[in-house]
Amino acid sequence: MNRRNFIQQAGLGVGALMGASVPIVGNAVPLERLLEPGVDVAIKKRMADIALNAARSRGATYTDVRIGRYLQQFLFTREKQVQTITNAESYGVGIRVIANGTWGFSATSDVTPDGIAKCAETAVAIAKANSKIQNEPVQLAPQKGVGEVTWKTPLTKNAFEIPVQQKVDLLMKVNNAALDNGAAFVTSNLFFINEQKYFASTDGSYIDQDVHRIWPTFTVTAVDRAAGKFKTRDALSSPMGMGYEYLDGLASEKIPGPNGLVGYRNSYDMVEDATLAAKQAKEKMTAKSVEAGKYDLVLDPNHLGLTIHESVGHPLELDRVLGYEANYAGTSFATLDKWQSKNFKYGSPIVNIVADKTQVGSLGAVGYDDEGVPAKEWNLIKDGILVNYQAIRDQVAIIGEKESHGCCYADNWDSVQFQRMPNVSLKPSAEKRSVQDMIKGVDKGIYIIGRGSFSIDQQRYNFQFGGQLFYEIKNGQIVGMLDDVAYQANTLEFWNSCAQLCDKDDYRTFGSFFDGKGQPSQVSAVSHGSPTTRFNGVNVINTRRKI
Structure with a gap:
């Protein structure tokens, strides 16, 4: 199977990084699903009001509602191969209440008016049941409502809008750079997360937020077969609250260090770091x-x-x-x-x-x-x-x-x-x-x-x-x-x-x-x-x- 066919057929795959557990939230979805717009903010407000009113009618003295759409894309490669491409989405409502001085919580993926109201009623019932064993009432610090507001991670390139082929090509360049400079093995990975979160409460807040995070990383391994030794070096990247601009190198500030060592700020040159990593992994074997x-x-x-x-x-x-x-x-x-x-x-x-x-x-x-x-x-x-x-x-x-x-x-x-x-x-x-x-x-x-x-x-x-x-x-x-x-x-x-x-x-x-x-x-x-x-x-x- 060639690389392009693998990418097309692996779009629904859910895998693990190097055998370790990776937290996959939600269900595997086609790539196109990640590019669909979220629910209109006016609709989310109506949904939140249903929950707030239902909880109040059942005796809640405080309620907050979180309507969330959580998107993930993870890409995993090893040497010349793409191992896994994961696209996942999770969507639903979580409702938290105070009733009889006690917390109650319930959540549902049924985002119909009836489903939301029932979820709110369940949260109140749970709070009242919990109150029978609660010794002291919840002391909730006051919080003035902020009205209807929005916030978004400052970014110039939404990572989910970057073609998968472009992302895979980057990881293949990273792997080739490591292999060409002495690595025997290399794995490289990209993690992208988008949290589309709507919060509403009886304090009077209706907050719509769009949060983005990115993490490029790799591990290179050098091997001395004659000596039976190997050494590794991981990426010197940092996960960031940014978009794909973190990887375009346009805003990169290289922090010089002794012996040519560098750190990165604002953006990250993944290929350069992999090249240096392979050389340093080899050097570690004689350190x-x-x-x-x-x-x-x-x-x-x-x-x-x-x-x-x-x-x-x-x-x-x-x-x-x-x-x-x-x-x-x-x-x-x-x-x-x-x-x-x-x-x-x-x-x-x-x-x-x-x-x-x-x-x-x-x-x-x-x-x-x-x-x-x-x-x-x-x-x-x-x-x-x-x-x-x-x-x-x-x-x-x-x-x-x-x-x-x-x-x-x-x-x-x-x-x-x-x-x-x-x-x-x-x-x-x-x-x-x-x-x-x-x-x-x-x-x-x-x-x-x-x-x-x-x-x-x-x-x-x-x-x-x-x-x-x-x-x-x-x-x-x-x-x-x-x-x-x-x-x-x-x-x-x-x-x-x-x-x-x-x-x-x-x-x-x-x-x-x-x-x-x-x-x-x-x-x-x-x-x-x-x-x-x-x-x-x-x-x-x-x-x-x-x-």
Whole structure:
């Protein structure tokens, strides 16, 4: 079968990435279905009013309605072949109510007037049943209705409108570039998501949002058959809240680094990165194995974003702090008493970490969250001190606040919305400082790029992180590549060792496209921005097994 015929016949396929589970939402549909316009906003408003009125008539004191159309397109390739092309759509209504001081939720794919009304009545019945075992009524922070508003991800190229053939041609160029430069194997992938979400509530909000996300990625593998060794290098891309313009290279800002290393901002050259990845995967096979010990670490944003995610983002989710949430690696060490002390040193004085849902191009960027709260930015850690958490409307009273942070999210219309991580980012230095400037000040260190394996304990405290590329620093200069590197620390020790930050010209984002939480499990997408950052005296181990 030739490539063109495979593409035509694989349009309804649903597959997995490299054998791992990929969250497919909805049903497989023909490609043309993804290009059809969504439901007219006036019709969605009438549908929402049916639900609001039905719930009120059954005794609900608060109701919100989410009418969602969720589109996905995933492409998977390996070497010279297209493995899978997935097109999926999910459409329906989720209705959440408060009755007798208790939450109730129901969802339906029957979007007829009768189906919506019945769904609302079911949500109220569930709330009333739940109220029999509810000890305290829900305390919902007030939220002024915003009327009829719209918000859309700023983009110039809708990824779903780009022909599939063009996308496959790009992935074949990526694979060929890797193979031509020494890779033995290569997989490449494109992920596109569009959330068409309509929110209405008894507060008086009717919010229509059109959210787009994109993630290009690959893995190249170099093999030394004589030695029986192989090494891999993953893409240095970041998932983004953008359209296909992320891949056209027109707005690309290349961030130079030592030894020709580069990062990307605003757009991404996937072919160039694959070319470099193949060469670096080969170089890793002859890299010196690291000697365990204490090192100053210079961490690239593409690496540090994951450390931020695990050691700051998750432990400052208020439901984990309170013990309400423990799925996906537990609760949190950052308990309320630490925040209440007003002087809990989470990090060194130069550590300023903000939560936000507003950063243009980020995965978490929206106009309003799934409770109708306008997106905003707020401090989590200021001058090294823990100052706040991430909280939604039924949580903020616990920390003495009267307004939600606007970080509520559901991954589909049939999922109940709950607290999810917003973008959590480390602010850059106000002082002018490049990566080269930072490395000049390091006597014994390691420069780490890209994400690798990691582990963190059930309190989000003790952890270990690897990476993609490791370079030894001696007396202010990079002297060669290292291998078998991972660093160990606890969250407080690590962030209090933060010694230096690059400036805004080096600031970039990392992203998690499928961040899991909850039970039943949901996924969300979130970005973490940072500059290249130095941490002093961190414990490094050698990960090579001794036999």
